[in-house]
Amino acid sequence: MKIGIVGYPTYGGSGVVATELGMSLAKQGHKVHFISYSQPVRLDVLEPNIYYHEVNVHDYPLFEYQPYELALSSKMVNVALKYKLEVIHVHYAIPHAYAAYMAKLILKDKGVDLPIVTTLHGTDITLVGRNPSYKQAVNFSINHSDVVTSVSESLKQDTLSFFDIKKEIEVIPNFLDLSLYKPDDSCKHTFAEEGEKIITHVSNFRKVKRISDVIEIFHRIQKRIPSVLLMLGDGPEKERARKQAQDLDIADKVKFLGKTSEVERILCISDLFVLPSEKESFGLAALEAMGAGVPVISSNTGGLGEVNLHGITGFTADVGNVEAMSEGGIYILEDSDRHLDFARAARKQAERFAIDKIVPGYLELYEKAIAKSHV
Numbered sequence: 001m002k003i004g005i006v007g008y009p010t011y012g013g014s015g016v017v018a019t020e021l022g023m024s025l026a027k028q029g030h031k032v033h034f035i036s037y038s039q040p041v042r043l044d045v046l047e048p049n050i051y052y053h054e055v056n057v058h059d060y061p062l063f064e065y066q067p068y069e070l071a072l073s074s075k076m077v078n079v080a081l082k083y084k085l086e087v088i089h090v091h092y093a094i095p096h097a098y099a100a101y102m103a104k105l106i107l108k109d110k111g112v113d114l115p116i117v118t119t120l121h122g123t124d125i126t127l128v129g130r131n132p133s134y135k136q137a138v139n140f141s142i143n144h145s146d147v148v149t150s151v152s153e154s155l156k157q158d159t160l161s162f163f164d165i166k167k168e169i170e171v172i173p174n175f176l177d178l179s180l181y182k183p184d185d186s187c188k189h190t191f192a193e194e195g196e197k198i199i200t201h202v203s204n205f206r207k208v209k210r211i212s213d214v215i216e217i218f219h220r221i222q223k224r225i226p227s228v229l230l231m232l233g234d235g236p237e238k239e240r241a242r243k244q245a246q247d248l249d250i251a252d253k254v255k256f257l258g259k260t261s262e263v264e265r266i267l268c269i270s271d272l273f274v275l276p277s278e279k280e281s282f283g284l285a286a287l288e289a290m291g292a293g294v295p296v297i298s299s300n301t302g303g304l305g306e307v308n309l310h311g312i313t314g315f316t317a318d319v320g321n322v323e324a325m326s327e328g329g330i331y332i333l334e335d336s337d338r339h340l341d342f343a344r345a346a347r348k349q350a351e352r353f354a355i356d357k358i359v360p361g362y363l364e365l366y367e368k369a370i371a372k373s374h375v
């Protein structure tokens with residue numbers, strides 16, 4: 001199959017899912033064409049069957065805002081025609097689904113029918129998409145996609161309640177490559193003293209992640225359990241978090257590691273993962289921790305409860321309930337047999353989301369969409 005994939009190239013979850021999906025399809029022999037404004041961070045362009053097409057936005061002094069959607073639609077049309085794409089899969093509705101619809105119309109004018117698959121990821125619905133500035137266009141482009149998927153049941157329900165949706169939404173959860181998580185404690189001493197537990201958080205440090213709750217939860221846990229906090233990723237809330245750690249006098253225990261390519265290795269030496277987000281349609285970061293056999297303390301917002309099973313793989317609590325989240329963390333960490341039970345359950349739950357179980361679902365949808373377009 002010749003497949004186009006459009007997504008964000010950055011560290012955000014939707015970009016990671018788009019990239020991992022495309023690379024997995026390429027390994028199976030499909031020709032996968034990535035279209036984005038820069039090369040996706042996890043994309044290995046040297047692998048066979050992978051092609052990368054950069055969207056270039058031509059600047060002009062008249063523009064205060066560059067017309068990215070226009071350039072993206074044009075690029076989709078050019079790639080579709082040149083490489084005879086059979087389907088195009090866009091990740092994150094804004095502006096990708098809208099640009100894809102325009103590309104579809106242009107192609108139709110040239111006698112080509114290109115089915116569009118749109119995957120909704122989270123904030124494109126729950127935060128940005130419902131904003132009055134975008135709502136009409138998002139609603140329209142979801143309804144005009146040939147196939148729509150969402151990464152959790154919760155996100156599907158949010159989409160149906162925030163928008164006027166006439167399309168069936170298929171839930172295809174996010175996935176992970178379990179072979180990347182290999183138990184190896186050898187670098188634990190790099191971050192923690194003998195007897196200290198390692199607590200980890202990974203995100204893009206946006207407000208929605210409630211970074212100050214991460215620090216507060218750790219502050220409470222480390223009073224009872226000797227531990228360090230590893231903060232992986234980067235973003236707008238990072239400096240505030242650093243200051244909070246200083247004010248709480250725990251700066252020496254909170255280590256900011258920035259954007260790292262060693263996420264899997266660091267998860268494999270972690271004892272607990274913390275994700276207290278305000279909104280989280282799925283929580284891929286939590287799933288990745290569970291793949292490494294790390295119990296998770298999270299909020300119960302959005303799709304997090306579909307990933308982190310309360311009392312089994314970790315604990316969930318209402319957004320902002322740092323007391324319950326830190327008590328849950330202490331309960332898991334204070335008894336090594338109990339910790340092992342949670343860790344094993346976390347890994348077992350992650351196995352339900354193994355890449356080879358989930359990706360065939362996307363292929364089936366592509367086939368259906370292509371078959372429909374030939375009718």
Ligand code: GMT
Pocket residue numbers: 011012013014015017092121122123151174203204208279280281282283284285
């Ligand atoms: O919030 C992020 O980390 C980035 C964002 C994205 O779209 O890039 O993540 C969303 O998509 C991820 C992949 O499907 C989900 O795992 C995240 O839960 C979701 N984030 C939110 O809903 C806030």
